[in-house]
Amino acid sequence: MADTSVVSRGHRSGVSDWLRERGVYVALALVLALNLAVTSNFASTGSIVLQLIEVVPILLVALGLSLVIGTEGIDLSVGSVMAIAAGVLPLYLGYGAVPAILITLAVGALVGLLNGTLVALVGIQPIVATLGVLVGGRGLAQVIAGGQQQRISDDTIRALGSLRLAGVLPVSVLIAFSAVLVISWVTRRTTFGRHVVAVGGNRRASRFSGLPVRRTLLGVYVLSAVLAALAGILATARLGASDTPNVGQLIELSGITAVVVGGTPLSGGRVRILGTVAGALLMQLLNATFIMNNLPYTYAQMIQAVIILVAIYAQRPGVSS
Amino acid sequence: MAHHETLAQRVVDPVLEVVDATVRFPGVTALDEVSFTLLQGQIHALVGENGAGKSSLIKVLTGVYQPDGGEVRYGGQPVRFDDPAAAQRAGISTIYQEVNLVPLMSVARNIFLGREPKRLGLIDYREMNRQAAAVLDRYGIGLDVTAPLRSLGLGVQQMVAVARAVSLDARVVIMDEPTSSLEAKEVETLFRVIRLLHEQGVAVVYVSHRLDELFAICDEVTVLRDGRTVHTGRMGDLTKASLVAAMLGRDLAAAKQRQGTTHREIDETPPVLRVRGLQRTPVLHGIDLDVRPGEVVGLGGLLGAGRSETARAVMGVDPVDRGTVAVDGTEIRRGSPGAAVGAGLVLLPEDRRNEGIIPNLSIRDNIVLAALPRLSRAGVVSDRRADELVSTFMRRLGIRASGPHQKVRELSGGNQQKVMLARWLCLQPKVLILDEPTRGIDVGAKAEIRDLIDELAAQGLGLVLISSELDEVVEGSDRVVVLRDGRIADELAGDVVTEAALLQALAGRAIDLTEAAADG
Numbered sequence: 001m002a003d004t005s006v007v008s009r010g011h012r013s014g015v016s017d018w019l020r021e022r023g024v025y026v027a028l029a030l031v032l033a034l035n036l037a038v039t040s041n042f043a044s045t046g047s048i049v050l051q052l053i054e055v056v057p058i059l060l061v062a063l064g065l066s067l068v069i070g071t072e073g074i075d076l077s078v079g080s081v082m083a084i085a086a087g088v089l090p091l092y093l094g095y096g097a098v099p100a101i102l103i104t105l106a107v108g109a110l111v112g113l114l115n116g117t118l119v120a121l122v123g124i125q126p127i128v129a130t131l132g133v134l135v136g137g138r139g140l141a142q143v144i145a146g147g148q149q150q151r152i153s154d155d156t157i158r159a160l161g162s163l164r165l166a167g168v169l170p171v172s173v174l175i176a177f178s179a180v181l182v183i184s185w186v187t188r189r190t191t192f193g194r195h196v197v198a199v200g201g202n203r204r205a206s207r208f209s210g211l212p213v214r215r216t217l218l219g220v221y222v223l224s225a226v227l228a229a230l231a232g233i234l235a236t237a238r239l240g241a242s243d244t245p246n247v248g249q250l251i252e253l254s255g256i257t258a259v260v261v262g263g264t265p266l267s268g269g270r271v272r273i274l275g276t277v278a279g280a281l282l283m284q285l286l287n288a289t290f291i292m293n294n295l296p297y298t299y300a301q302m303i304q305a306v307i308i309l310v311a312i313y314a315q316r317p318g319v320s321s
Numbered sequence: 322m323a324h325h326e327t328l329a330q331r332v333v334d335p336v337l338e339v340v341d342a343t344v345r346f347p348g349v350t351a352l353d354e355v356s357f358t359l360l361q362g363q364i365h366a367l368v369g370e371n372g373a374g375k376s377s378l379i380k381v382l383t384g385v386y387q388p389d390g391g392e393v394r395y396g397g398q399p400v401r402f403d404d405p406a407a408a409q410r411a412g413i414s415t416i417y418q419e420v421n422l423v424p425l426m427s428v429a430r431n432i433f434l435g436r437e438p439k440r441l442g443l444i445d446y447r448e449m450n451r452q453a454a455a456v457l458d459r460y461g462i463g464l465d466v467t468a469p470l471r472s473l474g475l476g477v478q479q480m481v482a483v484a485r486a487v488s489l490d491a492r493v494v495i496m497d498e499p500t501s502s503l504e505a506k507e508v509e510t511l512f513r514v515i516r517l518l519h520e521q522g523v524a525v526v527y528v529s530h531r532l533d534e535l536f537a538i539c540d541e542v543t544v545l546r547d548g549r550t551v552h553t554g555r556m557g558d559l560t561k562a563s564l565v566a567a568m569l570g571r572d573l574a575a576a577k578q579r580q581g582t583t584h585r586e587i588d589e590t591p592p593v594l595r596v597r598g599l600q601r602t603p604v605l606h607g608i609d610l611d612v613r614p615g616e617v618v619g620l621g622g623l624l625g626a627g628r629s630e631t632a633r634a635v636m637g638v639d640p641v642d643r644g645t646v647a648v649d650g651t652e653i654r655r656g657s658p659g660a661a662v663g664a665g666l667v668l669l670p671e672d673r674r675n676e677g678i679i680p681n682l683s684i685r686d687n688i689v690l691a692a693l694p695r696l697s698r699a700g701v702v703s704d705r706r707a708d709e710l711v712s713t714f715m716r717r718l719g720i721r722a723s724g725p726h727q728k729v730r731e732l733s734g735g736n737q738q739k740v741m742l743a744r745w746l747c748l749q750p751k752v753l754i755l756d757e758p759t760r761g762i763d764v765g766a767k768a769e770i771r772d773l774i775d776e777l778a779a780q781g782l783g784l785v786l787i788s789s790e791l792d793e794v795v796e797g798s799d800r801v802v803v804l805r806d807g808r809i810a811d812e813l814a815g816d817v818v819t820e821a822a823l824l825q826a827l828a829g830r831a832i833d834l835t836e837a838a839a840d841g
Contacts, residue, residue: 189701189702189704190697190700190701190702191693191694191697191700191701191702192700194686194689194690194693194702195693197679197682198679198682198686198690201679201680201681201682202675202678202679202680204675204676205670205675205676205677205679206679206690207638207658208636208638208658208668208670208676208677209658209662209690209744210657210658210659210660210661210662210663210667211659211690211691212659269679269681269682270681
């Protein structure tokens, strides 16, 4: 009877297909147009650049998450990894900014390796495995940081947070969009990227075809954590201080929202990097719209909820299974 | 079979009947005017190969499916069960192959789930445990009723499922492959329970592919094939060989007349695939298999004999307890499909949808999936080489699609199968295991795939062919290894590769062909 379901699976209306493919770009354009028309002071370079700066941590975290979600997984630990990065960075600044950054990224990779091991080798469900790190990671970060906010005086790090190329484009934004290009290239052109969608699309068939399923899973969790660590470094640089209790709080939720709204289904098998970028920008702009127009933030949250529901609805099973 | 006498003395009325039931799905008729009569207290075997319609018939009996034509009668009255719960309330209990109880709850709670004895609105545990113990006791199953179900072995869990079914005051109990996870001793206990049910006038529908069990316990048998009833009658009137012949749709006498096709003699070159002592308790027991270059070795066996299990164990997809697999004399790492593929050993799986294709990826991505490492340098895939490979194989295998970027889930079964073949052939493998390569695909594609198998053998590939279609195995294979209950039971080679000989081997050597033919 295996084949009957293939036959009987009818074509759904083109509307939800269209919504899934293009919806996020249309929504982004609408919100942008609305702001240009209504919000005073929005149509300025300074204001637009500010939005880009604000979106950097969410964007980096969402990039990693889109790979993890592409394998039908989830990574809740990204906010805590940001906190760990914020805690580790000041410890090694004595060796200079570059070594400290590299060490911090390596520590992020280690946390990702832990997540990946729990998921790929031990076989724990991703949501549970990474929940453990979500809870424990921030505690660890505060222990590392000695429980207090530390000011960062290193010039290179501070420059990461404030330097603007040609006086306009912030370095952090440049770094984030370089990461977008790299991850986008990885998903399209490398064997690893092809394995990610294959494992997410049909894990059993991937195993039958001799693909390195475990190694692929380890890889996505490591990448996700390294990107989160990078987000932690940039957030710390922008603040000029290591703020382990607060940095990256609840960012896993914004990140997952950006990925899903961008058209990457939670059921895996598909990764849409450009959609994720648009999703992250959309969420950022929505927040900004409410803040800049002095509307209560609670409304922004409710609008976000509606957008998430619409996005999930557009991807409900039947299309992607 | 002493229970026939007790039965004969009663007034025997049909308790459950299906009259001319038809069940259709888009493109497939699962049941085509099937009739089935279950008498009170009868133990009725329901047999057939994959896709014969057994599951559909059970689903009609239990209210999962509503027939598109025909009707169900219960106690002589036409009925309509809207869902399985309605059938169960009416007294039809079903025990599924996979135990579907609640693992974390106690034995007693599982037996009384949904109808717990209550006091003041709360579950009366003491009363529930007492009653549960009484039920189990009656059927000679000694168990601690307060133990959580998952702490018990699979066989014992199956017994709890039986106890639950009979404690519902069932008039009909349907057992779907109840012994597939049971040990020999547990099977005995189950049979004792079935005989007790029989004496109490409860009718049992017994679905199994184990011939010995059918002959040991059942009074009556109905054989389904391709959604039709092909035989119904007393179990004792059949031999194993005639039962197998009916299941497979082969006339024994005619099969005996037909001469085997000529088969190429393979010279004594060293085997390209050498399997030794493959053990996976309880499904495989010491499987040995040699395949030489250019040879097609058929794996024969009825449903559940261990053919697909052998294929998966050889590939390293399923874990094995013991045994070695060597390709071209080099032993491959156990439990690693990647190592097998790397050594040139590949498997076209039986369950194409779940184990083969990645439905949401394109034809192109599906074909190059396993070849990615060869198409890339430092992990970067060469699109040009991938496109060349894909267009070569789409042309060579005649894959009909709008283009290489069409999603595989949109293709017909035959084209999906060709995509799977392309995935493997582009690796230039040494050994190709084909598990039901032509199932669920149209006649044209079927012929193309059969021709391709011959062509590949001529090119020196070693092939293993698993098929439920007797003629496909006989026509396609140079040699047939017959499996029964996870063991190698027989081997046919040369002129002996005939349908008649295979039929006989499937049923067991003990039956003489002349006797069997007289029966058919």
